[in-house]
Each structure stands twice: as C-alpha cells, then as structure tokens.
Amino acid sequence: MEKQEIFAKGQALPKDWFSGEAFLNLLIARDENNDFTIGSVSFEAKARTNWHTHPKGQILLVIEGNGYYQEKGKAAQPIKKGDVITIPENIKHWHGASAKNKMVHLAVTNYKDEIQVTWLEPVTDEDYQVVTQNEL
Numbered sequence: 001m002e003k004q005e006i007f008a009k010g011q012a013l014p015k016d017w018f019s020g021e022a023f024l025n026l027l028i029a030r031d032e033n034n035d036f037t038i039g040s041v042s043f044e045a046k047a048r049t050n051w052h053t054h055p056k057g058q059i060l061l062v063i064e065g066n067g068y069y070q071e072k073g074k075a076a077q078p079i080k081k082g083d084v085i086t087i088p089e090n091i092k093h094w095h096g097a098s099a100k101n102k103m104v105h106l107a108v109t110n111y112k113d114e115i116q117v118t119w120l121e122p123v124t125d126e127d128y129q130v131v132t133q134n135e136l
C-alpha cells in the first residue's frame, strides 16, 4: 500500500498555466484501474488557473478557504470549503482563490486517451478584478 499525505502542499505549479502562487500535491496517479488523477491544488490569495478545458470533465472538492469557478460567457461562481463542482467535458473555465483568502480543492480529472487538460490563455488581472471587486 502506498500512502500519501492529503494535506501536504506539494510542488509549485508552472507560471505557464497558473497565475500567482499555486501548488499541486498529486494524491492518486493514473494506473491500470483508475483512469483519472486526484490532486490537491492549493491557491494562495489571487492565484488562479489559466482558462482551460478537460476532454472528459473534472470534479472539484473544496476542502479549505474560498475562491471562484467561472465558465466562459457566464458569471463567476463563488466557491467555498465543502462545495463540490462538477465540470462538464470541453467547457472552457478557470478556478482559483479569492483576492483575500487562499483556497484548496481536490481535483478529480479524467483522461481521454492521453489528455486530461488543454491549457489556454491566462485570466487577465483586469478580468480577475472584475470578478473579485465586490469581495468583502
């Protein structure tokens, strides 16, 4: 049996795909039985993913703090500890922390062939500020 530490912060995520300080702790790797990964992703305040899509969707389980989930063309949704977000396949979206607090989610991400995610452009500071401007 392989043991992983669910609350470890993990490794810094690349600036090519994330804005700000974000970290990944890969908990469950893909194997012959599980055609997905489970990773704990920690976003410091203001950190977020680039826009991206998943060919077979994704599930987010928020375990700490609060942040946002936004699908292209829709209003951003506030998300918080305890929330479960089901993301359909091929929907352009981003997720990340609030401007003032960190956010940690587990991400369950399926594979289609060898692809889990297609990375797109960053969420600009201007667009992020529009989302977070009414934060208390």
Ligand code: MN
Binding pocket: 052, 054, 058, 087, 093, 095
């Ligand atoms: Mn995603």
